[in-house]
Amino acid sequence: MQTPEWQDLRVTQVNRVAHDVVELRLVSATSAPLPAWSPGAHVEVETAGGQIRHYSLCGPADDAESYTIAVLREPEGRGGSEHLHTAVDVDSIVRVRGPRNHFELVPGATDYVLVAGGIGITPLKAMAEHLQATGQSWRLHYGGRSLSSMAYVDDLVSLAPASVQVHPEDEVGRLDLAAILSPVGPTTSVYCCGPSGLLDAATAAVADSAAHDLHLERFTSSAPVAVLHETGDSFTVELAVSGVEIEIAPDQSILQAVRSAVPDAPSSCEDGYCGTCETRVLSGTPEHRDTVLTASEQARNDTMMICVGRSLSPRLVLDL
Numbered sequence: 001m002q003t004p005e006w007q008d009l010r011v012t013q014v015n016r017v018a019h020d021v022v023e024l025r026l027v028s029a030t031s032a033p034l035p036a037w038s039p040g041a042h043v044e045v046e047t048a049g050g051q052i053r054h055y056s057l058c059g060p061a062d063d064a065e066s067y068t069i070a071v072l073r074e075p076e077g078r079g080g081s082e083h084l085h086t087a088v089d090v091d092s093i094v095r096v097r098g099p100r101n102h103f104e105l106v107p108g109a110t111d112y113v114l115v116a117g118g119i120g121i122t123p124l125k126a127m128a129e130h131l132q133a134t135g136q137s138w139r140l141h142y143g144g145r146s147l148s149s150m151a152y153v154d155d156l157v158s159l160a161p162a163s164v165q166v167h168p169e170d171e172v173g174r175l176d177l178a179a180i181l182s183p184v185g186p187t188t189s190v191y192c193c194g195p196s197g198l199l200d201a202a203t204a205a206v207a208d209s210a211a212h213d214l215h216l217e218r219f220t221s222s223a224p225v226a227v228l229h230e231t232g233d234s235f236t237v238e239l240a241v242s243g244v245e246i247e248i249a250p251d252q253s254i255l256q257a258v259r260s261a262v263p264d265a266p267s268s269c270e271d272g273y274c275g276t277c278e279t280r281v282l283s284g285t286p287e288h289r290d291t292v293l294t295a296s297e298q299a300r301n302d303t304m305m306i307c308v309g310r311s312l313s314p315r316l317v318l319d320l
């Protein structure tokens, strides 16, 4: 997978789409058409202090002129969303990389069930619009703390009133995933995005159902951080582009060690779920610990997340 380039985009619209959720419309600062994307894709946004945050694209997928993202304000976070809420306005320039898609809408199912929790609606909104436009069978179950905190409810309900069920927790309680997912059939695909508790519940409910498959988009890691960063054997990493060799200590991640030679090596979550640090493997056998790549992508061993991954071979050669 090729790493996309960073580009400067200009903010042309700022809309409040729910309590603490702001929608930004971004166009190329040079007026060039933007790279195409498909439902489920996200872009990386560089915020104040060089932090990288991921935002799913949630505008019209056939719009080659602009990207639309929706940003939830997270006062307890590391300041990235706060910056986008308070310091970014119309005509601001935002550095963006992507799009990438680790949450592809895979064709072939006869029916699609979409389950969103809170701001997890953003990739699923793009999927719902695509499924509706292409005449496919779909249902969306959208949960959130309260109606005022839930973005795009009116848009989705008017898109397909019979296909959208809205579950504000303060009125009707939490999404009952067992009831929603246990009846689905073997040709139904399930897509779920939201907080980790929702994804865990969806995983359990799908395991008890006949569903064809389950696709998850995570905001946080599914594995305990201690497991992701568990120490291992030391090994050697060769950086093919930089021409240096680095010894990775048992208690050190590849990313930490690589920074001595490549100080601006990109990263965001550093817990293996966002995809920012994805790096091509030129030789050697990586030990994958991420939740970005699918099992078949991991089995190809041609790319890895260096914030958590280690090596099964004494030597790894990376395209850095």
Ligand code: FES
Binding pocket: 266, 267, 268, 269, 270, 271, 272, 273, 274, 275, 276, 277, 278, 290, 292, 305, 306, 307, 308
């Ligand atoms: S920095 Fe997020 S997967 Fe490595």
